[in-house]
Amino acid sequence: MNTATEKPLVLITAGPTREAIDPVRYISNHSSGKMGYAIATAFLEAGYPVVLVSGPVNLTLTNPNLTTINVNSADEMFAACKAYFASAKIAVFAAAVADYKPAEIYINKMKKSASEFDLKMVKNVDIAYEFGQVKTNDQVAVGFALETNDEEQNALKKLYKKNFDLIVLNSTQDSGATFGFDTNKITIINKDFVFRALPLKSKAELGRDIAQAAIKLVKTNTDKTINQTQLT
Amino acid sequence: MNTATEKPLVLITAGPTREAIDPVRYISNHSSGKMGYAIATAFLEAGYPVVLVSGPVNLTLTNPNLTTINVNSADEMFAACKAYFASAKIAVFAAAVADYKPAEIYINKMKKSASEFDLKMVKNVDIAYEFGQVKTNDQVAVGFALETNDEEQNALKKLYKKNFDLIVLNSTQDSGATFGFDTNKITIINKDFVFRALPLKSKAELGRDIAQAAIKLVKTNTDKTINQTQLT
Known part of the structure; x- marks a missing residue:
């Protein structure tokens, strides 16, 4: 009864990354991974095989159609994604990847002596962005924007720069939304800059909304391919 | 049946601290809080009232004799401890407090533009250290040292500098020990520089060993006080 074999592979990143400073210290962020896991759940429910590349979170998901790869750093996450991106039809970049990492990882725990120092x-x-550069026309990429200011403008810039087909805008301004919460308030924006603002909902429901929006684009792409085939 | 009212208060810190960089990013460390929570459990089992000041961990402990105060940053942890230290007879500093914090917390999420930057x-x-400076003779302080090099020498320096009565040396060199594991390998060192190396044990058992070592010192202190009273 493996219906998933007929459906294309979905690659999803979720959770924060941890960037090591030394063997005990790291830089991370408040991402709980709930949104990414909810999207993975939605695709699995819809019968899609999923590869979930997850930073350190307190969530577990098991399903015969799910492969979970646990990673810590952004470099590890990138390496794990590389192995699956080309085979995936849909890629959802829901992880809150650290933008910066320490320039150097100290092998021994840093001793504290100076009253201050600069962490390079x-x-x-x-x-x-990297996968946006190599994405083919029959692949759909979904990204996320978490903005504290100039939300919509920053989200559109990100959609364009990273070659996303859809971008999900989270606002930190809404109460009951984003980090750690089970609910979220999002706006889904497509390549035509059409905004679809959704009401405050559970992350489980929003996971289904996001998955369905991506699935619809894959179908549109497929239809286009068929039409072109018919034309030639 | 509140036997705890006859026993003195124990103040315990546990877990990591999180030092904010901006609303979403922070610096932290791999402390799971398991050791501190095990020590709290041991004191509670022995009938002592406990105030547990805990950084963000995935552990919960409930007991009628327990007050838990959840904090994020070192500054918050210090403030919470200040409210209880004077009333405590035993203080166990098991938290992995961040040695440094960002000089500035950005109110808005930092935008990534520069290819590198220095985080001050x-x-x-x-x-x-702060409580070591104000500790009275009838208070017992227990500290921890996690060293990756020159372990014993660094632990003794820390015992002396922070005015601990006992220091618990964790080694990151031992497998099955420290961060995240349920077992640990420790050495308890007292003010006479007597080393008591314990075999690899569960953190629950080690919690009892550490609690008992501290309780013994409180009793010795009390005996000394009685003897001095008899002498005068």
Whole structure:
């Protein structure tokens, strides 16, 4: 009864990344992974096989059609995604990947002596951007924007720059939304800059909304391909 | 049946701290809080009232004799401890407090533009040191050392500098020990620099060993006080 074999592979990243400073310290962020896991659940319910590349979270998901790869750093996440991206029809970049990482990882725990110091930070790999560069026309990429200011403008810039087909805008301004909460308030924006603002809902419901929006685009792509085939 | 009212208060810190960089990013460490919570459990089992000041962990402990105060940053942990330290006879500083915090917390999420930048870090409050300065003779303080190199020498320096009565040395060199594991391998060192190396045990058992070592010192202190009273 493996209906999933007929459906295309979905690659999803979720959770935060942890960027090591030394063997005990790291830089991370407040992502709980709930939104990414909810999207994975929605695709699994719809019969899609899913590869979930997850940063450190307190969530577990088991399903015969699910492969979970646990990672810590952005570099590890990127490496894990590379192995699956080409086979995936839909990629959802829901992880809150650290933008920067310490330039150097100290092998021994740093001793504290100076009253202050500068932690040199260098830009991390931009996973969604990298895959946006190699994405083919029959692949659908969904990204996320979490903005504290100039929300819509920043989200549109990100959609364009990273070659997303859809971008999900989270606002930190809404109460009951984003990090740690079980509910969220999002706006789904497509490549035609059409905004679809959804009411405050559970992350489970929003996971279904996002999955369905991506599935619809894959179907449209497929239809286009068929039409072109008929034309030639 | 509140036997705890006859026993003195125990103040315990546990878990990591989180030092905010901006509304979404933070610096933390791999402390799971398991050791601190195990020590709290041991004191509660022995009938002591406990105030547990805990950084963000995935553990819960409930007991009628327990007050738990949840904090994020070192500054918050220090403030919470201040309210209880004077009333406590035993203080166990088991938290992995961040040594440094970002000099500035950005109110809005930082935008990533520069390819690298320096994150200015300033020294955090040294909670155990601060209380070591005001500790009275009838208070017992227990500290922890997690060292990746020159373990014993660094532990002794810390015992002396922070005015601990006991220091628990964790080694990151032992497998099955420290962060995240349910077992640990520790050495308890007292003010006479007597080393008591314990075999690999569950954190629950080690919690009892550490609690009993501290309780023994409180009793010795009490005996001394009685002897001095008899002498005068």
